[in-house]
Amino acid sequence: MNKYKISQNFQFVGDDWWKWSLWIEGKDMDLDEIDSVVYTLHPTFPNPVRRITNRDSKFKLESEGWGIFKIFAKIFLKDKKEISLEHTLFLKYPDGKMNME
Numbered sequence: 001m002n003k004y005k006i007s008q009n010f011q012f013v014g015d016d017w018w019k020w021s022l023w024i025e026g027k028d029m030d031l032d033e034i035d036s037v038v039y040t041l042h043p044t045f046p047n048p049v050r051r052i053t054n055r056d057s058k059f060k061l062e063s064e065g066w067g068i069f070k071i072f073a074k075i076f077l078k079d080k081k082e083i084s085l086e087h088t089l090f091l092k093y094p095d096g097k098m099n100m101e
Helices: none
Strands: 006-013 020-023 035-040 051-053 061-065 068-075 082-088
Touching: 006 082, 020 035, 020 068
Parallel strands: none
Antiparallel strands: 006 020, 020 061, 035 051, 035 068, 068 082
């Protein structure tokens, strides 16, 4: 079982547009083992490969957009090991209906 997972939140801002963020969930002692996380977004994003090094934010990535897609994350540990994760970004309208695009 993997001791890390990707969590997300989102906020609908109108006109089929959301602000969203992703971060790594895990026990504090496990998060302390992480050096950085590289997120790979959909290729239509500017700079789709983004390295996050902020441990205090749980390696949070903040972005915005209009659609759902699969995000890949590579966790780089301080002991030089690497862990790969995937997460499908989901977005909902204020009425609870899922954005299916």
